[in-house]
Amino acid sequence: MAGDLVVLSGGLDSTVCLAMAAAEGGRPPLAVTFDYGQRHRTEVDRAAGIAGFYRAEHLVVALDARPWGGSALTDPSIDVPTGSTGDAAGIPVTYVPARNLVFLSVALAVAEARDLDAVWTGVNAVDYSGYPDCRPEFVDAFRRVGELALKRGVEGRPVEVRTPLIDRTKADIVRAGITLGAPLALTWSCYEGGTTPCGSCDACRLRARGFAEAGVADPALV
């Protein structure tokens, strides 16, 4: 069966990625969200609403990353920074070790089990937080290991890994989302939970700059 899987965090980028997959595929993709013990449930709940908007099946994969720790996004004892965030290597404390590697690996497993042809991810290496597993060279290496890991690769029909946003600016992503009628009002980018974005964390600031540069108001803030 042909079909698509989209890794959906509930944020802006993954939602626009889902909109692109839905538009190109002509039918609802499978949306996969990870419940990894992040600080708040807001993004998982938002992802469910966004999947519903697209009448997409929504699979929530539980993989509790809290026992291994090491990130401000899973360890409540580490504060989410509100200013400049990078360490010596330019990587913020909100980095979750190997997160995209783990998420994409599980996504490939699900895609193969369900005989889907492509995994889509909204990773972006332009207006991003500096996580190493968002870079194009990571994605290229992941494609290679995915081909070798899967039975489908041995059969000569690897699951494709699609990254339509990787070289887009945040403003481009906002514009693409509006053009495609994506439910941007439902998306959640803030690292903190609650009902209103904090406005000061790295994710909020990147998002605000994207909407400002696109010249449109953020519908999630209305």
Next chain:
Amino acid sequence: MAGDLVVLSGGLDSTVCLAMAAAEGGRPPLAVTFDYGQRHRTEVDRAAGIAGFYRAEHLVVALDARPWGGSALTDPSIDVPTGSTGDAAGIPVTYVPARNLVFLSVALAVAEARDLDAVWTGVNAVDYSGYPDCRPEFVDAFRRVGELALKRGVEGRPVEVRTPLIDRTKADIVRAGITLGAPLALTWSCYEGGTTPCGSCDACRLRARGFAEAGVADPALV
């Protein structure tokens, strides 16, 4: 902190791999076992006993693969074969999509979060079941993507991926385990659960041949 992580299934290969890591490291590694909804709990329980033998911390990672299906090892409606098992591509129905890719990705995440220097896995490409994610080319590609995914890679100190058994015969592995005093009596290879191995599944047959070729009795059968 220097230190090692061993992916421990509770089987023969991963136990000998743990024995090697413990011998080389001079202190107990962290043992990580995946509870992925396999047909039976026997291997998770055995892994706990083996970790205990080495006084190793034992982390059980829950990642339920049943919702995505597609394998005789996680889907009770698919029978575990007792004879020749390969399909057209030579891959048996006991193949779990992307299993080693997922397990090694999580292992790298845990290693980085705990600042451990190496991940050890007992993958073997000689006397094995024909899974694509046990081949040396898969492991090489995984090393590459792991370097790119991790903050430690950016910092120039990637987590090493050790595969000391990859080109060994099962008989060699049995001999190595005996030499190192590994608790082979505690290991469980059978795809079925219960208290006694079935003796007829692919894993039982590979194990029996290994002990026979090494010229020793299997202590798990005594």
